[in-house]
Amino acid sequence: MADTTVPVTGGGLQTIDGVPLKKQLARATRQSKLRALMLVAPLGIFVLVSFIYPIVLTLTRSVHSPVFGAAFHRTAEALQSWDGKDLPSEPVWEAFVADMKEARANRTIGKAATRFNYDVPGTRSLFTRTARKIRKVKEGPYKEAVLEINKKWGDPQLWGYIKQNTAPYTAGFYLNALDRKYDYTGKIERQPEVRQIYVPLFWRTLLLSSLVMASCIILGFPVAYLLAHLPLRISNLLMILVLLPFWTSLLVRTTSWIALLQTQGVINDFLVWVGIISDQQRLQMMFNATGTVIAMTHILLPFMILPLYSVMKTIQPSYVRAARSLGATQWTAFWRVYVPQTLPGVGAGSILVFILAIGYYITPALVGGQSGQLISNLIAYHMQKSLNWGLAAALSTILLFGVLGLYWLYNRLVGVDNMKLG
Amino acid sequence: MAEQANGSTRSDIHVRFESVQKSYDGEILVVKDLNLDIAKGEFLTMLGPSGSGKTTCLMMLAGFEPATNGEIFLADRPINRVPPHKRGIGMVFQNYALFPHMSVEENLAFPLEVRKIPKGEIAAKVRRALEMVELPAFGRRRPAQLSGGQQQRVAVARALVFEPELVLMDEPLGALDKQLREQMQYEIKHIHENLGVTVVYVTHDQSEALTMSNRIAVFNDGVIQQLSTPGELYEEPLNSFVAQFIGENNRINGTVRGLENGICKVELDSGDLVEAIPINVAGAGENTMLSLRPERVEINPDPASLPNIIPGRVEELIYLGDHIRTRLTVAGHEDFIVKVPNKLGHQILQEGENATIGWATQDCRALDRP
Structure with missing residues (x-):
């Protein structure tokens, strides 16, 4: 369009000196671009060495097996x-x-x-x-x-x-990770029933992560609401209580859950003492999936509360008041006006908790027992015990792309732009 | 029309505050003994500086704050224990409070939906409301996609769409620029006239109050200082707060020397003796503040034309196009302002020049000295 309205020679605008304008502009801004690049270079190199390179290595190892x-x-x-x-x-x-x-x-x-x-x-x-x-x-x-x-x-x-x-190069590790294998002619077949462990474990990981995410929403929402609506003095105190787990060792927190939940633990003792259950009926809450969900919910709860809190803090009380003045009951005003506005926080918190949970290792290893193990425990097993790094790499890669896929799905459904991390 | 209230109570009173008090902390009263009747179809403005209790009154009326003492009546019905959503009062908020996750149409439909009005009827009412505020094509947009003025109109439409008889507005024009604010003032005024609803409007902007209201309640310190029509409020302020708060005002301090025939003689601190209308001075010997509007003062009048003429000195001249704002020192006050109209043959003054000023006795009001 410039060609038709501005008389130019040789195509494109020129400076007074006759240098093409674009070239001159690039020259003039080169210095600042270079400086900006230098500033991010250390971080860029760090990420390259400590993040991108290991991932590429893992991807390679999952298909490359020359021994x-x-x-x-x-x-x-x-x-x-x-x-x-x-x-x-x-x-x-x-x-x-x-x-x-x-x-x-x-x-x-x-x-x-x-x-x-x-x-x-x-x-x-x-x-x-x-x-x-x-x-x-x-x-x-x-x-x-x-x-x-x-x-x-x-x-x-x-x-x-x-x-x-x-x-x-072989797809064998991936097949193995998906409970499949090649038969001797090179056709893909299922592993025998007793050797099918990874796919059920992937499903269990997804299920337990969803459970942890759901309990984090249910428990975190009221806390975040309180934090955002109480007077500052009290809410600061509450905030410290929320952040306290962050400042405590993961191991200490996990083992204290063991002390609480095990068969001879505090809660069971209390229930027996009160008489709700008899001594023979002590609840099995530790070293199974229940223990994993409880301990992980506690550990990941701050990741749900913080984004929720930061979103709720920005919702002005006049919205709910407006809804009330327009004829909505307290519940309608909350559900139709307040809750939808917290969704960016719920979304951010959910995806944080879910992605962290899906790759969680220490807690399930300590309190999971048999039925509370997650896929990362098996990855660790293949890294450290069986030394089948190819399979470990294939499992990790599937996990990585699973998470990326979920993120993509989340972006399609909710939109990442709507997410507020704080 | 609303059902006629029968019996002894006056049916034209829509809202009545009866000895209402409000305290947040149990120590300080933000609203002290408020008594106020608002007539059906009236446009009443609560005007006052921030912290004067006007917004608290509105919040009590809307039901978001309980009255600490006293009773509020809505069409003769006591509403202290009625929750906000059952009061049927439309409200426009300072920041509009349009629900950001709903489109304009959904915002307007919200009060109708919660009232369980049939779908077809809702659509028709929403369309009519949008036409009323001249935004028929904007129904599908989100509030964030509208300009400030458009959001304001949607907020007004939403407060009116369920046909309330009483609409509260809490500084609704505060976020708009000056030009838009003036335009919206007229639009709100016209909507009020067309629909005949009762409007209670809160603002700290006196020109807004003067433009729109039938009556204005001037709040200060939790008390209504004066409740009058805009004209009365400006022309006949009842105390020094109102005189100072509404419009521009010149103060001259003096002492009452005599009171007779509705005129009081006041000796200024400079020793000059002038006449004024006594408003709230009790008798001779009392300190008083004389209130004079800048446009009611003449500079260098004919000696015989006005009863009150005293000397002063021109300190500053500011050219404002239609008038020349002249600051003088009069009776020891350095900030005595006179507006000299820029008309044919007006006074040409010089800074530092001595001049006389004069006024008619009925333009000067002797008020309490704060």
């Missing part, structure tokens, strides 16, 4: 031409024996066997034992020699799995 393929690289090559029906032909066996010897020599057989064992449970010892005896095999026919060491090598299914596992 087995590297140890059995000759076998992998020889298996290329295998039809997958009968046992492989002699060159494969020869390559396999050579790989075994090498893996034994440079001590990679243990790792490779462990990796294989994730996919085909109970095969670790098959590899390690065979490796120990393989040096006796000097010359062909290799097939018979290997089968002599262990008959199990004569199972074509096993070779199917070996072929799968030589690929450096």
Whole structure:
């Protein structure tokens, strides 16, 4: 449009000196842009190193698993031409024996066997034992020699799995995390019933997080309302009570819940003493899902109260008064005029609590018992105990994208712009 | 029309405050013994400085604050124990209090919905209300998408849509700029005239009060200082607070020397002897404050034309277009203001020049000295 209204030469506006205006503007603002960039650079680098890089690493680890393929690289090559029906032909066996010897020599057989064992449970010892005896095999026919060491090598299914596992990239960890697996032909099938643990655990994590979120709303709303409406002197005191948990160690808070809720704990003792329940009927409130929900609700409550409070503080009392003067009862005025205006706070608090709850670890580990464990406890287990980092990474990645998906859904339904964090 | 109240009570009284007192802390009375009758269809303004108790009175009438003592009657019915939503009083708030999460239409429909009026009827009433405030095309917008003046109109429409007979307005124009405020004053006045509702209006802006009201109650210190029509209030203030609060006022202190035939003789502190109308002075020897409006004073009048002529000195001249604001020192007061109209052949004065000022006796009122 500038071309038609302003007479210009060479397209675009120019300064008096004849330099294009855009270029001159960029030159003039370069300095301040650079300065702004320098200011955020330290934080940017920190985030890159401590947040983005680990996430990329995790994502990679969840699909990249080169250990087995590297140890059995000759076998992998020889298996290329295998039809997958009968046992492989002699060159494969020869390559396999050579790989075994090498893996034994440079001590990679243990790792490779462990990796294989994730996919085909109970095969670790098959590899390690065979490796120990393989040096006796000097010359062909290799097939018979290997089968002599262990008959199990004569199972074509096993070779199917070996072929799968030589690929450096695999979706196996994700399948495992979703209680699925490849069969020996490479088709996806469900894990046997007893080994289906992750999907039910994901559902339980979602359910318990929702429960924690709901109880935080129910308990936090009245507290935030009080905080926002009491005289400043009293509300400051209340605020300290709300913030006190923040300043106490997470462990101390969790263990005090154990003291309160366990079978021989304060609450059960009191109920028995009052006579509401008999000594045999003591309530099981600890080391199960109930304990997890109670303790986590307590710990996450401030994250609900604070955004709610900050939103309620801005709602002027004249709105409710206006509703009352227009003929609304106290309840109608509250429900139709006050509550809708607190929704940005409810939304912010809910998403905070929910996302924190979904990845919670210490509390469920301490008070969850069997039925109160969350998915993060299993991630920790695979990180620290079973050392199946690929599976841990796959579980974490699913969790991460689950949270992102929920955030997206929340944005579609409520709108992130409507959220007020304080 | 409302049902005619039969019997001995006066049916044209819509609201009656009877010995109403209000205290928030049990130590200080913010409203001291308020007695006030508001007639049906009247536009009554409660005017006063902040902290004078006017808003508290409104809040008691609306039902948001209980009266500490005394009784408020609405059409002869005592309403101290009636909750706000059963009083059927429309109210316009200072910040409009339009519900931000509802559209304009929903805001207007709200009072009708809670009254369980059928849907079709609600739509018709909402449309009529929007037409009344000349915003028929704005129904679907959110309050935040409206300008201050438009929000103000919606607030008025919402307070009227359920056809209350009494509407309260709590400084509704305070947030608007001057021009818009004046325009809205006329619009509210016209709506009042067309609908015939009773309006109780609270403001601290005297020009707003003078423009719109049938009667004005001037509040100070929890007490109604004067309850009169705008003209009376300006022309005939009953005490020095009202004289000072309404319009511009010149004060001259003096002592009463004599009282006869409705005229009192006052000796000014400078020794000059002048005449004034006694309003609340009891007798000779009493201190008094003379009140004189700046536009009722003549500068350098013909010596015989006015009964009261005293000397003064011109201190400052401010040219204001239609008049020249002249500040003089008169009888020891340095802030004596006279408005000299900018008309053909008006006085040409110089700063520092000596002049005489004069006034008619009925324009000068002898009031209490605060």
